[in-house]
Amino acid sequence: MWHYNGTADSIPYPIPGLAADILHMRVKGGSKIRSLLQFAAARMQGEVRNPNGMSLRQVVFTGSGRGVTKTITCVEILKRKVEGLHQVSKLYYNTVKEVWKSPQQGVPGITMERRVPAICILLSKDPLDPQEPGYQPPQIISVPTEDAERRRGLLRTAHAHSSPHTAKRLCLDDSSACPP
Structure with a gap:
């Protein structure tokens, strides 16, 4: 039986000007939406504060492959829990390296790279540039x-x-x- 080990290349955020200490929620296919939302909502609503005593002003959600749909779901639910959030969404492709190891000694493994769709969504309490492609104003x-x-x-x-x-x-x- 072949054994699989997959890794995604880490690329910088496709949204310009993000703070280095921004809360980054990495959503995967097996992530639990409830856990992700409890964590992010507590910080965005000010229930949990950063070391400076401030509540978070921005959070970025990223997901690729099977995590894209779950990422969008998390963002839409969070926007209903925390009103007045500005949003910028960016679609891109992530390169995933798949390594398949052979069960037989001496048989080389197979390494493949493939591109999978990915999404990066910034939510901000502070206004964002409305001219930025992918911008959505807060929902009423x-x-x-x-x-x-x-x-x-x-x-x-x-x-x-x-x-x-x-x-x-x-x-x-x-x-x-x-x-x-």
Whole structure:
């Protein structure tokens, strides 16, 4: 049986101007989202402070291969936990060196390099350059209610005969009445 040992080349962040002491969350395919988020959220929300007594202002998440999707999930959840975060996202490729060792003595192993997609996402409490490609401004999180949608004219209800088994129909068009 061949034995596998894989390593990813370490490349500098594709986002310019990052502080040397920035919190770097490396997300892998086997990483636990809950653990990553507890760690990052505690520091971004000021529950855990750095040696200077300050809460973190920025965090960068990186992931490659199977970790890309998990990286994006972590970032989106953290943006909902910590409001007002600016974001810069960069996509790139990571080179992964795969070494396959032969189980037989004297048979040389196989070394391969392949390129895998990777992502680097910076979240910052401080404003970032909006001209930077990949920039996203902070989200305004609001959950529309049915009453708010009705006031905006986007949602109207039509009541058929009133009985305990009658369902409420929703009309999403601009006509004045819902068809029967």
